[in-house]
Amino acid sequence: MKTTRTQVVIVGAGPAGLLLSHLLDREGIESVLLENRSPDYVRGRIRAGMLEHSTVELLVEAGVGDRLKREGMEHRGIYLQFPHERHHIDFRSLANRSVWVYGQTEVTRDLMQARSAAGQQSHYEVGDVALHDIDGESPSVTFVDVEGRPHRIDCDVVAGCDGFHGPARRSIPEGARRSFGREYPYAWLGVLADVAPSTDELIYAWHPEGFAMHSMRSHSVSRFYLQVDPSDDVAGWSDDRIWDALARRLGHGQDGWQLQPGRITDKSVLPMRSFVSTPMQYGRLFLAGDAAHIVPPTGAKGLNLAVADVALLSRALAALLRDGDPRPADEYTDTALRRVWRGTHFSWWMTSMLHVTGDPFDAQLQRSQLEWVVRSESAAAGLAENYAGLPIGY
Incomplete structure (x- = not known):
């Protein structure tokens, strides 16, 4: 040896x-x-x-x-979305930090x-x-x-x-x-696609069918996530099914906004x-x-x-x-x-705020929480401070 x-x-x-x-x-x-x-x-x-x-x-x-x-x-914030509403949370103005x-x-x-x-x-x-x-x-x-x-x-x-x-x-x-530890009763279907982002900053969307997220990797590569069941087989999610679900969940109630589909290069189910x-x-x-x-x-x-x-x-x-x-x-x-x-x-x-559980009571609580975050400057500032990141020595 x-x-x-x-x-x-x-x-x-x-x-x-x-x-x-x-x-x-x-x-x-x-x-x-x-x-x-x-x-x-x-x-x-x-x-x-x-x-x-x-x-x-x-x-x-x-x-x-x-x-x-x-x-x-560099992004100065994110979008929070729920049916018929999309709100920008501006980290720069709320916490003087960006991501x-x-x-x-x-x-x-x-x-x-x-x-x-x-x-x-x-x-x-x-x-x-x-x-x-x-x-x-x-x-x-x-x-x-x-x-x-x-x-x-x-x-x-x-x-x-x-x-x-x-x-x-x-x-x-x-x-x-x-x-x-805690195991969550849902997973993400993660999708990478060769298509320019349809948004300037990330969209976090609560939708009755499940959470959806529009992210990106570059000016020409987009990253998407869909809430799915942890037991879902990625083989059951065809490209057409993915784009249809993303368009519904991300576009719900957003007049004039369209999701641009493209060639999917990677997809996988991610447990949480x-x-x-x-x-x-x-x-x-x-x-x-x-x-x-x-x-x-x-x-x-x-x-x-x-x-x-x-x-x-x-x-x-x-x-x-x-x-x-x-x-x-x-x-x-x-x-x-x-x-x-x-x-x-x-x-x-x-x-907990963004993933649907199928319980109508949970859905009402989530809607209340989302409305509080987008309508209260102090609540939005708390999200901004945590998302953009506390100092390393915190």
Whole structure:
């Protein structure tokens, strides 16, 4: 078995792991990145596309935001829609913040290029990843590389950025961790289409048939979502059926507005859940992103919470490994979870307000809530503040 040493082993090369490696490199902290998928698979994963104000600020400050600022689409708000009404919630005027449409695939591409330029080690398509001695001061990680050769990396810290199904969180003894969760009784049919957006900013629509959303990835690529049953088979949704449902739900009562259809290039059913695991630190293991928490996508919080985690974690690890100050690392769980729970609540609130349940009582409550948000400046400001994003140190 080949044995090497580094300061931080990062398990998972999604945006959280890649950004953490980049931020640590800027702090003078060496890391090795491990990922069980190929680089092409990581680059090609279609995920979130809405970046909070603070996320954009961090990426620009970290030197990986140039292409984002050139090619991303800055939005100053969203539209909330219910039958016969569509209202614009202006984040700029309500919270003095904006959001940016820039796909996670593009964020990943920028971070992978930064990782390559830094010359730090990355191992893709690894298997049998296992964490050892995380409750002591000399942890290690073992794995098998793409050619079947065993490796061991000794380190000071392990960062688990390996998602919900990865080994990092499961390495914390069951008696030392607690989880909270909720499965939602609906899912999203996500659709990617080669067609220019039919709106200048995102539309969130409550409709008696179910929620619908019009998003976008660029000036020529649109992203749509339809509320469906979690048991729905994507094969049952033909292109014509999708466009008909989108036109009804998004256009309901909107005189003169038309949805422009186009060639659908991807469609999939996305289950919805909320999940939070605590603690986010156990010994020398630290969790970030989906390894510690998952939110339904309605509030556009998943990627942004992961970015906030690694921003806090990079500072904590720099203080611990470079300056010998353990306090930020010891406080990481409490600091990160404060923002995680805020994002979890906002995502639950948006989800509960916009998805139909089939219960007429629920429908009346949702209509009342929507009318309150669009007619009360303080309610709209609360939505704007949470959607555009609280400061990372919140």
